[in-house]
Amino acid sequence: MTLLVVDIADMQISNNPGDTLITYSLGSCLGVTIYDPVLRLGGMIHCMLPSSKVDKEKAKLRPSMFVDTGLQLMLSRLYESGLRKSRAVVNVAGGAQVLDSQGVFKIGERNFTVLRKVLWKNGLLMQTQEIGGNKSRTISLAIANGRFSIKSGGKLVHYDVP
Amino acid sequence: MTYLKQIEDHIDRFPEMPPLSQQLLGYLHDPQVDFTIIKELVQYDPGLTANILKLANSVHFGAAGKVSSLQTALARLGTEKILELVLSLTVSSRLKVSLPGYGLQAKDLLRHSIWTAVAAQELANLLNMKQVEMIFTVGLLHDLGLLLLDPFIQTERLRFNQAVDAPEASFEQIEQDILGLDHARAGGMILAKWQLTPEIVAGVQGHHQPEQSTQYQDLIFLIHLADMLSLSEGIGTGEYGLQHNVSPHTVKAVGLKKKHLEYVASKTLDKMQELEKILS
Numbered sequence: 373m374t375l376l377v378v379d380i381a382d383m384q385i386s387n388n389p390g391d392t393l394i395t396y397s398l399g400s401c402l403g404v405t406i407y408d409p410v411l412r413l414g415g416m417i418h419c420m421l422p423s424s425k426v427d428k429e430k431a432k433l434r435p436s437m438f439v440d441t442g443l444q445l446m447l448s449r450l451y452e453s454g455l456r457k458s459r460a461v462v463n464v465a466g467g468a469q470v471l472d473s474q475g476v477f478k479i480g481e482r483n484f485t486v487l488r489k490v491l492w493k494n495g496l497l498m499q500t501q502e503i504g505g506n507k508s509r510t511i512s513l514a515i516a517n518g519r520f521s522i523k524s525g526g527k528l529v530h531y532d533v534p
Numbered sequence: 535m536t537y538l539k540q541i542e543d544h545i546d547r548f549p550e551m552p553p554l555s556q557q558l559l560g561y562l563h564d565p566q567v568d569f570t571i572i573k574e575l576v577q578y579d580p581g582l583t584a585n586i587l588k589l590a591n592s593v594h595f596g597a598a599g600k601v602s603s604l605q606t607a608l609a610r611l612g613t614e615k616i617l618e619l620v621l622s623l624t625v626s627s628r629l630k631v632s633l634p635g636y637g638l639q640a641k642d643l644l645r646h647s648i649w650t651a652v653a654a655q656e657l658a659n660l661l662n663m664k665q666v667e668m669i670f671t672v673g674l675l676h677d678l679g680l681l682l683l684d685p686f687i688q689t690e691r692l693r694f695n696q697a698v699d700a701p702e703a704s705f706e707q708i709e710q711d712i713l714g715l716d717h718a719r720a721g722g723m724i725l726a727k728w729q730l731t732p733e734i735v736a737g738v739q740g741h742h743q744p745e746q747s748t749q750y751q752d753l754i755f756l757i758h759l760a761d762m763l764s765l766s767e768g769i770g771t772g773e774y775g776l777q778h779n780v781s782p783h784t785v786k787a788v789g790l791k792k793k794h795l796e797y798v799a800s801k802t803l804d805k806m807q808e809l810e811k812i813l814s
């Protein structure tokens with residue numbers, strides 16, 4: 373098994389059954405995986421910020437930094453590789469936050485709002501969503517069977533393709 | 535019973551500050567200091583000289599045009615900046631260790647520290663807070679106290695894990711309750727022992743309780759907010775990193791808005807990655 377690490381503000385796609393995509397330490401960032409069980413094709417992205425509007429230059433260089441541009445890019449790449457919407461299994465985790473009574477650090481919440489918009493526009497539903505709280509999360513996706521795992525606070529939970 | 539006494543003993547055995555930084559520190563805040571003195575101190579270490587030039591030319595520190603000699607770097611950036619660079623280079627090696635108590639892998643703390651240092655400067659620029667001195671150094675050093683407390687957290691793992699499960703429990707308070715002091719104060723104690731300048735000590739010591747500071751407030755506010763942003767973005771968060779309180783007073787005092795944070799976060803990542811290569 374090969375671990376393919378998805379860095380912050382980055383994305384990876386694989387159809388090699390030997391690969392597992394993994395991304396570490398999601399705080400308010402969102403980790404999103406999309407998987408096609410028939411093709412055994414999967415993608416993972418680690419987005420930091422909700423909207424590319426905050427820095428359009430940066431969005432050109434690093435589309436995966438933002439939920440809006442990043443998710444759209446990952447979807448196009450997956451469609452190019454044959455993903456069918458009807459089979460797509462979408463999993464989402466992250467969106468945690470520090471203890472902030474003023475609400476300025478609610479980056480996670482805004483990330484999730486934008487994510488839902490993009491999914492809705494694309495007619496996609498979420499299979500798993502583990503959002504919020506104040507613990508960081510590490511997620512992985514096994515390309516062989518689409519198993520999605522979330523590790524947080526010493527606990528590991530698996531979600532298999534339905 | 536807490537560990538305060540034991541922790542204080544550990545501070546006495548904590549490694550000294552690198553000698554070169556110590557010497558350079560003596561010249562800081564000395565308006566009379568001649569560039570040639572600093573040049574002489576630094577130039578016999580070719581690796582250091584090369585790295586100073588790399589830092590001086592990085593996107594974060596770089597002024598217009600490349601500098602290719604120590605002389606120009608010194609003239610361009612001034613004594614204080616050069617001292618910051620040297621301190622950064624010598625201290626950064628200490629930040630590469632893994633800290634199992636906090637759940638941090640090797641380099642996580644270094645990355646978190648660089649991110650905080652860069653973001654604090656970006657935030658200062660954005661909010662028009664000019665001339666905040668030593669901001670990079672304080673950003674880099676702000677969590678030095680983790681090195682001191684990590685073994686005690688390992689010993690008290692069970693109590694820590696129980697305490698963090700309480701909703702809204704802040705980690706600095708849990709450290710205070712279980713160990714008798716938090717890592718910010720621990721860091722301040724190390725730096726005071728190293729005889730670093732008062733603003734550096736205050737900046738590190740106050741980074742989780744910025745509202746209690748009376749001096750160097752701009753510096754402490756910026757470091758606090760940059761630190762919270764760094765943790766938010768998952769940079770060196772470890773097991774407990776998101777369980778820290780953002781100071782409402784500080785948010786109001788600097789007029790912080792969501793858009794500021796998002797803009798700073800987008801700018802910081804690339805600069806952090808460039809500096810990480812130089813500093814590791």
Ligand SMILES: [Fe+2]
Nearest residue numbers: 676677717741
């Ligand atoms: Fe801290």
Ligand SMILES: [Fe+2]
Nearest residue numbers: 646676677761
């Ligand atoms: Fe920190």
